[in-house]
Amino acid sequence: MNVIFDNIPAYLTGFLMTLKLSLVSGILALICGLFLAAFRVSPLTPLRALATTYVELLRNTPLTIVFFFLVFVAPQFGILAPLGFWTAVIALSAYTAAFVCEAVRSGINSVQFGQAEAARAIGLTFGQSLSLVILPQAVRTVIPPLINVFIALAKNTSVAAGFATVELMASGRRLATANPADTVWVLVGVALFYLAITIPAGILAGVVERKVAFAR
Amino acid sequence: MRLRSTGLIALLSVSALTLSACSGGDDTEPEPAASTADVAEFPEGSTMAKLAEAGKITVGTKFDQPLFGLVGPDGVPEGFDVEIARIIASNLGIDEDGISWKETxxxxxxxxxxxxxxxxxxxxxxxxxxxxxxxxxxxxxxxAGQSILTLTTTTDIEGPDDLAGKKVCTVAGSTPEANLLANFPDTEVVPFGTYSECLEPLRNGQVDAVSTDNVILAGFAADNEDLEVRGEPFTEEPYGIGLGLEDDEFRTWINDTLEAAFADGSWTEAWEATAGTVLPTPEPPAVDRY
Incomplete structure (x- = not known):
């Protein structure tokens, strides 16, 4: 137990890295995911095909393999991502964007088709009807699944521990080596720090959900 | 219960003595005779006696460490650690079939x-x-000792003193990583999951060197012509045999066994058959009876 309190600074360094990874990749994944979702419902077949291929490819590949590809395969084709933080951000946001896209798309589909037809009928373009009419309504259904995606992202950052990023899990491994007698408690500490990210995220989800709730 | 088990041990020791007497008499092969005789020599209730009587020992070793403990396609580990374990087992009178290997x-x-x-x-x-x-x-x-592996074409790393400002790859949570963090504050440590994963980033120039125990690096250098080990080892990593805490009898006996193996050349033989294929043969170390 004491091993956790004695090593708070080491935990905090890892925790901050995990937090930074989650936030930066989360924002990037949200932006890419929104565009992908727009592509997937767009009237243009090539855009739909592109987005569908991307989503099916990334969503059905284990995250570790995405990392492997970026770190060990891409360099053979001359693509050298800066090792460490940015490699992790690219892998995590590329992977999470596929899930964001699907969550957002399900939200868009939940808005009645008549809304889109009405928007087009009054002369709004595809982009306008999506951003002014459909997405504001879709957001409400999308919040809970999106928070799920971000909680998963926060935990997925631990995969980066094996790829030159010293985040919470890697800090935990260092502490476990330094304290062979207290390996279990070191890992309990790691789990607690993950909870410090994921539980507030869940609470936030509840608050936002109530804020945007509306009577149907 | 206590009475019964004491009786059992007595019975076993008697039969062991009888057996050794028999085998000493008519067996022409000296080795089994010698090992059976050893069984009787172990003090009653000691770990050695228990293992020798059971004829079985479970050895924890690495399964992925070239030269020391590496499992081949046949499932049997090979390497210097494995040979050391065999020396100990044979001194307990346990043959190859009695050893079960477990990955640690x-x-x-x-x-x-x-x-x-x-x-x-x-x-x-x-x-x-x-x-x-x-x-x-x-x-x-x-x-062993921690050392540095880099590309043969690298010119600015000749030893540990040149690591300042360099990116050095190692395994997350390993002792070499802890050494680097503690003793090389100006070095950027790049931790991966396994040592072999460090090789591609090294070739791509994403890291400048790989650092861990010299024996591991020597294995990589032997397999890859573009890599070489630079400088002298800069830490001391004494490899020991782990056993139960405070089993002093067993520890002393293993120490004696090791010293005997140092003296009679079986240690050198084990080294030359395994790690010695790529590394020079060192002098046997002094056993530390702490």
């Missing part, structure tokens, strides 16, 4: 010893004070 990785060695899953651990196991509080160590049977 760096993180679970103490746990496996404490839970009794393995009898001894011979797995590039560095003796240090923190571990001594958890398990006992016999040996060392080899002194």
């Amino acid at each position: 990785v760096s993180a679970n060695r103490e746990t496996f010893i404490k839970s009794g899953d393995v009898d001894i651990v011979v797995a590039t196991y560095t003796i240090n004070d923190k571990r001594k509080a958890e398990v006992s160590f016999a040996g060392p049977y080899y002194l």
